[in-house]
Amino acid sequence: MLEVVGLSSGYGGPAVLKDVSLHVGAGEIVTVIGTNGAGKTTLLNTLAGLLRPLGGVVRLDGEPISGRPTEKIVRAGLSLVPEGRQVIAPLSVEENLRVGAYGRKGGGSADTLAAIYDRFPRLKERRRQPAGLLSGGEQQMLAIGRALMAGPRVLLLDEPSMGLAPLIVSEIFALLDELNKQGLTVLLVEQNARKALALAKRGYVLEGGRIVLEGPAEQLARSPAIVEAYLGASAEVAA
Amino acid sequence: MLVQQLVNGVSLGAIYAVFAIGFTLVFGVMNVLNLSQGAVFMWGAYVGLEVVRTLALPLPLAILAAATAAGLLGVLSEVLVFRPLQRRGAHRWMGMVGGLALARILIGLAQEIFGTQVVRYPDNALAGAALELLGARLQLLQIVAIGAALLMVIALAALLRYTNVGRAIRTVAFSENVARLVGVPVDRIRLMTFFVSGALAGGAGVLWSLLFQSVSPFMGDGILLKGLTVLILGGLGNIVGALVGGVLLGLVEVASVVVVGSGYRDAVGFGIVLLILLTRPTGLFATRETTRA
Numbered sequence: 001m002l003e004v005v006g007l008s009s010g011y012g013g014p015a016v017l018k019d020v021s022l023h024v025g026a027g028e029i030v031t032v033i034g035t036n037g038a039g040k041t042t043l044l045n046t047l048a049g050l051l052r053p054l055g056g057v058v059r060l061d062g063e064p065i066s067g068r069p070t071e072k073i074v075r076a077g078l079s080l081v082p083e084g085r086q087v088i089a090p091l092s093v094e095e096n097l098r099v100g101a102y103g104r105k106g107g108g109s110a111d112t113l114a115a116i117y118d119r120f121p122r123l124k125e126r127r128r129q130p131a132g133l134l135s136g137g138e139q140q141m142l143a144i145g146r147a148l149m150a151g152p153r154v155l156l157l158d159e160p161s162m163g164l165a166p167l168i169v170s171e172i173f174a175l176l177d178e179l180n181k182q183g184l185t186v187l188l189v190e191q192n193a194r195k196a197l198a199l200a201k202r203g204y205v206l207e208g209g210r211i212v213l214e215g216p217a218e219q220l221a222r223s224p225a226i227v228e229a230y231l232g233a234s235a236e237v238a239a
Numbered sequence: 240m241l242v243q244q245l246v247n248g249v250s251l252g253a254i255y256a257v258f259a260i261g262f263t264l265v266f267g268v269m270n271v272l273n274l275s276q277g278a279v280f281m282w283g284a285y286v287g288l289e290v291v292r293t294l295a296l297p298l299p300l301a302i303l304a305a306a307t308a309a310g311l312l313g314v315l316s317e318v319l320v321f322r323p324l325q326r327r328g329a330h331r332w333m334g335m336v337g338g339l340a341l342a343r344i345l346i347g348l349a350q351e352i353f354g355t356q357v358v359r360y361p362d363n364a365l366a367g368a369a370l371e372l373l374g375a376r377l378q379l380l381q382i383v384a385i386g387a388a389l390l391m392v393i394a395l396a397a398l399l400r401y402t403n404v405g406r407a408i409r410t411v412a413f414s415e416n417v418a419r420l421v422g423v424p425v426d427r428i429r430l431m432t433f434f435v436s437g438a439l440a441g442g443a444g445v446l447w448s449l450l451f452q453s454v455s456p457f458m459g460d461g462i463l464l465k466g467l468t469v470l471i472l473g474g475l476g477n478i479v480g481a482l483v484g485g486v487l488l489g490l491v492e493v494a495s496v497v498v499v500g501s502g503y504r505d506a507v508g509f510g511i512v513l514l515i516l517l518t519r520p521t522g523l524f525a526t527r528e529t530t531r532a
């Protein structure tokens with residue numbers, strides 16, 4: 001469904017992302033893990049059209065979308081939940097969700113809104129409050145809800161676990177699992193390799209802007225290089 | 240006497256407000272201080288004048304034409320100056336210089352086309368007609384100015400607060416990238432905002448020319464400084480603040496003419512503004528929140 005071939009990208013200087021190829025099948029949930037500065041955000045921002053690729057191609061259902069403006073990519077069915085949540089602080093919770101449907105093709109946004117409120121009663125309770133007043137976990141739920149309002153077929157998430165308590169992280173990952181089971185295709189970028197590999201079916205490892213490893217998630221989770229670099233001592237204790 | 244001065248001050252302030260609302264809108268949404276706004280105001284005045292004189296059309300149509308032409312000049316400033324600078328990652332000081340440069344070009348063009356002498360609108364019903372109210376003479380023009388300012392604020396506030404486009408504009412004000420991610424065509428929203436801002440400046444230009452009976456290529460410089468003052472007084476990006484700030488500046492100016500004479504009008508006006516800023520450094524309304532109605 002999402003196909004990335006030989007993608008490179010950067011910020012005007014030398015390429016940060018170099019020759020990255022990956023694919024996400026329809027209904028799949030795939031993760032890209034990588035440490036600080038590996039290029040995860042650069043990858044997702046390029047896929048979403050916020051950064052113009054230097055080379056390579058991105059296809060959504062066979063249709064090339066790379067180089068298109070972000071709003072067109074959103075209309076084509078790809079939405080990004082950005083790093084650091086980026087809820088629109090001065091807008092109310094409900095306004096955040098409604099503006100999320102701005103780029104929606106076709107109707108159904110009222111149903112999506114109802115479904116989001118059903119799933120997150122906290123958001124419904126606080127729908128008139130400025131989004132900036134929500135807790136970190138609630139803001140992450142709102143950011144995901146806002147992306148869902150566009151009615152995407154592929155959802156990209158940039159480190160949704162960042163800065164959140166373990167319990168909240170588990171809740172978010174449970175939600176992603178649920179959404180995936182309902183048919184949504186998910187590409188999840190994470191530093192929290194353990195949780196990401198537990199959720200995803202397949203994974204890629206990004207290092208210095210290149211894919212250095214890929215495979216089924218449980219295989220990656222057992223690979224010595226990953227255990228050492230990402231799962232650390234706690235993994236050995238667990239094992 | 241007092242009522243008369245009050246009427247004069249409020250109507251003058253209303254014109255400042257219409258100008259300043261456009262100014263503050265562009266600042267609030269795009270963080271751009273558009274210093275070509277004064278020249279756009281001046282061009283609005285000339286376009287209105289030409290429509291009245293050459294085409295002999297009625298004044299309301301002239302205001303409409305002036306607002307449209309000035310709106311297009313606002314669009315031009317985005318396309319020629321602000322967008323290219325932003326794409327190149329220029330600092331906002333560069334945008335200010337770019338705006339000033341565009342203003343100088345627009346003023347030079349006006350001098351070429353219209354000459355440097357001060358001209359005025361022909362006599363007309365809007366400036367002539369008046370009614371008596373509590374012993375004060377209320378020109379139709381003054382009523383129009385006050386009505387236009389109120390209408391603009393209410394319409395803009397409602398647009399920003401209750402419509403899809405309004406939510407999109409406020410999202411752009413928060414972050415252009417976030418706006419893009421929810422599917423907002425940011426470039427188009429920016430153009431629209433520049434158009435509205437320019438149109439307000441152009442409309443204000445016609446009203447101001449009628450009130451002061453003068454049009455000249457340099458008339459934009461004074462209003463630019465006043466717009467800047469009102470922008471800061473009302474709180475950056477605050478639309479209601481621009482209305483209140485504009486009216487306040489108008490009242491202060493009229494009062495200072497009465498108290499110390501017209502030669503000191505600007506000195507006293509700006510002096511009082513300075514005093515207000517010294518006591519309330521964040522402006523009258525402490526929200527730095529952009530485009531809050």
Ligand SMILES: Nc1ncnc2c1ncn2[C@@H]1O[C@H](COP(=O)(O)OP(=O)(O)OP(=O)(O)O)[C@@H](O)[C@H]1O
Pocket residue numbers: 011016034035036037038039040041042043083191
């Ligand atoms: N706006 C920018 N301008 C220039 N260089 C940037 C910019 N953003 C990121 N970089 C560089 O690109 C590289 C990859 O950054 P990126 O943000 O994509 O990493 P990341 O994997 O998302 O890291 P993190 O886990 O910290 O979010 C880094 O070396 C970083 O310094």
Ligand SMILES: [Mg+2]
Pocket residue numbers: 040041042083158159
């Ligand atoms: Mg990142």
